[in-house]
Amino acid sequence: MGKEGQSRGPLPQVIRKRLIRPVLEFMQSQAVGGIVLIAATVVALILANSGFAASYFGWRDMPAGFKIGDFQLEKPLLLWINDGLMAVFFLLVGLEIKREFLIGELSSAKHAMLPIAAAVGGMAVPAAIYVALNWGQPSLPGWGIPMATDIAFALGILALLGSRVPLALKIFLTAFAIVDDLGAVLIIALFYTAQLDVTALGIAGALLVALIALNASGVRMLGPYLAIGALLWLAVLKSGVHATVAGVLIALTIPTKVRLDARGFGESVQSLLDRFRAKESEGRGGVISDDRISLLQGIEDSCEQVQMPLQRLEHVLHGWVNFLIVPIFAFANAGVAFSGLPSDALRSPVTLGIGLGLVLGKPFGVLLAAWFVVRLGLANVPRGVSWAQLTGVAVLGGVGFTMSLFIASLAFESAEAVDTSKVGIFLGSLVSAVIGVVILLRAKGARASS
Numbered sequence: 104m105g106k107e108g109q110s111r112g113p114l115p116q117v118i119r120k121r122l123i124r125p126v127l128e129f130m131q132s133q134a135v136g137g138i139v140l141i142a143a144t145v146v147a148l149i150l151a152n153s154g155f156a157a158s159y160f161g162w163r164d165m166p167a168g169f170k171i172g173d174f175q176l177e178k179p180l181l182l183w184i185n186d187g188l189m190a191v192f193f194l195l196v197g198l199e200i201k202r203e204f205l206i207g208e209l210s211s212a213k214h215a216m217l218p219i220a221a222a223v224g225g226m227a228v229p230a231a232i233y234v235a236l237n238w239g240q241p242s243l244p245g246w247g248i249p250m251a252t253d254i255a256f257a258l259g260i261l262a263l264l265g266s267r268v269p270l271a272l273k274i275f276l277t278a279f280a281i282v283d284d285l286g287a288v289l290i291i292a293l294f295y296t297a298q299l300d301v302t303a304l305g306i307a308g309a310l311l312v313a314l315i316a317l318n319a320s321g322v323r324m325l326g327p328y329l330a331i332g333a334l335l336w337l338a339v340l341k342s343g344v345h346a347t348v349a350g351v352l353i354a355l356t357i358p359t360k361v362r363l364d365a366r367g368f369g370e371s372v373q374s375l376l377d378r379f380r381a382k383e384s385e386g387r388g389g390v391i392s393d394d395r396i397s398l399l400q401g402i403e404d405s406c407e408q409v410q411m412p413l414q415r416l417e418h419v420l421h422g423w424v425n426f427l428i429v430p431i432f433a434f435a436n437a438g439v440a441f442s443g444l445p446s447d448a449l450r451s452p453v454t455l456g457i458g459l460g461l462v463l464g465k466p467f468g469v470l471l472a473a474w475f476v477v478r479l480g481l482a483n484v485p486r487g488v489s490w491a492q493l494t495g496v497a498v499l500g501g502v503g504f505t506m507s508l509f510i511a512s513l514a515f516e517s518a519e520a521v522d523t524s525k526v527g528i529f530l531g532s533l534v535s536a537v538i539g540v541v542i543l544l545r546a547k548g549a550r551a552s553s
Contacts, residue, residue, distance in 0.1 A: 136483030137259020140505070143430035144437040148409055151438030163435055176337075185512055186433045188428045190336050190350040191492050196284045197422045198356025198417040205359055206277035213287050217473055217482035218275060222282035225500050226250040231462030236456040241350035245453055245514040248524055249460025249531065251506030254280035255425060257499045264543055268492070269484035276496050279469070288351050288436030295513040297343040307349070308336035323412050326551045345513065350500035358412045420461025428507055436508045439522045448523050461501035462534050468498035498542055501535030503528060 150159040170178030178186070209215040229249035237243045261268050298418055313331055321329075332353035340346035448454060473493060476482040484493065511524040 119144060127371070132469070134141065136429065137255040137257075137262075139426055139430050140255055140433050142254075143434040144504075147434045147436075147438035148286045150312055151440050152442070156440055156508050159438055160440075163283075164232075170177075170436060175513075184320065185509065186346040187336075189432060189509060190347045191420065192424050192428050192432070193288065193350030194332075194354050195350075195417065195420045196281075196288065196359065197282050197351035198420070199412055200351075201286050201354055201357070201359070202411075202413060202417065203278060203281050208274055209282070209366075210245055213482065214541045217484070219282050219294045220279035220482065221275075221279040221469040221497070221500075222286060222473040224468035224470075225252070225279070225283060225465050225470070225497070226286050228468030228471070229464030232460045232464040233456035236459070240452055241242070241552055242451075242453045242456075243513075243521060244295075245511065245520075245524055247287070247294065247510045248507050248528065248542075249457045249464060249503060249512060250284045250290065250437075251287050251510060252280045252465070252500045253322075253502050253504040253506060253532070254284070255429060256502045256504050256532070256536070257496075260499060260502070260540060261543075264540065268543060269485075270490050272488050272496055275485055275488070275500070278498070283500070284364055284506070287510065288348065290511065291345050291513065292424075295345060295510070300341055301539040302341035303338050304343040304344070307335055307342055309342075310335040311352055311356070318358055319354050321358075321360075323360070325357070328357055329352065347509075354413075357416060361411055402546040433505065433508070437513060437525070438443040439525045443485060444522055444526065448526050451523050451526075453520065454527040457503075457524055458534070459462045461503050461507075461528075461531030462498075462538070463536065465501035465503075466494065466497035469500055473497075489530050489547060492543060495539050495543035498535055499539035501539070502532045504532045508524055 117546055147159070150156065163181040164179045166177050167180050167183055168175065168317075170176075201503060204215075230246045230326060232529070233249055234243065234245045237245065243404040254277065258273065261276065299361060309523055312332055314328060314335070317327055332349070334350040335353060336346055338351075339349040445451065470493065473482075484490065507528045510526065511528065515521045515524065
C-alpha cells in the first residue's frame, strides 16, 4: 500500500470515534461524577454532625450579591448555589434532552417509546404513593420529590459493575433518566413557582424570542447565546418562575446544525493533511513554519465545523457540572443534623412517602409501563437485555438524590420538613442502590435471538 492509501486509511476510524466518543465520554464522566457526588455527600453529613456543624450551616447563610446603579441582587450563598449554579446544571440537562431527541436513543419513535413510557410510569407511581400517605397533610407539596432519578449516581453504580452490564442497558438507563429529568423540569416550572412578576416574565419572553431569532438567523457562535442567556436567567429569577428553568430554555435554542458533514469533514481534513505533509521539509528544530501552522488551524476549524454547537457546549459543561457544580450542590444541601430531627422522623408520612416512592414506586412504575408498551407491540426490549436486568435498572431508578434534594428545597419552607425529607431521600436512594446492584449481579442477559 502506498503513502496515499496509508494516509487515507485512518480517516473512517477517526470519524467513527468523533461520532461515538460523545456518548462514551458522557457515560464515563457521569459515572466518575457519581463517585465525587458520594464523597461530597459524606463530607457534608460528617460536618453537619460534628463540632464544625455551626460553621457548616453558617457559611450557607452568608449573604452575597452585587449592585449596579439602583439595581441590587443579594441572596444567601445557598440560594446562589440552588438558583445560580444549578441553572448551569439544568442547561446541561436541556442540552442532553435536545440531543437525545435529535440524534440519540429518543430520536426514533420505536426506540423512544420504551424509555419514555418507563420514565412516565416511574414518575407517576412514586408521586401517587406519596400523595396517598400525605393526603390532607401540610407536607402534600412534597409529592414531586420521589419522582426523580439521579443519572450520575445510577450510572456510577452501573460503572462499578463493569462488563456485567451490557451497553444497551446503560443506554436505556441514560435515555429514561433524561426523560425523567424533562418531567422534573416541567414539574418545577408548573407546580413549584412563586407569585409571578408579569414585567420580569415579559422581559424573559422577549429575551427568549431573541435567542430563537439568533438560531433562526444561523448564528453558530456560542458567545451571543450565553450572553443573552445570562440576562434571561436574571429575568426568570426575578419573575417568580424558578431560575433553573432558564437553563433548559437556553439549551433549547442552542444550534444543532453543522457546517460540515462527516464526508465533507474527511475530505477537508485529508486535503489539509496532504498539504501539511508536503511541507514536511519546512521548519527546523521542532519549529513549525507559518504555512503549516495555518494548515493546522484549518484542521482545527474543520473539527469545529463538523460538531454541533450544542455538542461543543455540552462537552465543555460536562466536567464543570459533574465535578464541581453538582458536588457543591450536594455538599451545601445534603448536610442534616440527625440530633435535630423529630423523634418520629422515620415514621413521618414525608419519610415514608419518599422512601416507599423511591424503593417500591419507581421500579413498579417503570416495569409496569415498560411491560405495557412491549405487550402492545409499541416497543421492544433492547437486544441482549433481559427483563431481570431491566428490573435491576428500574430499581436503580429509585436513586433520586440530586434532583430529589433540589425539589425538596422548593417544596418545603420549613427547615424541619426539608431535613425530614432528606432522611427519606437518603434511605430510599441507599436501599434502591443496594437492591438494584444485587438484582443486576444475579441477572443474566437475554439471548441474542430474543
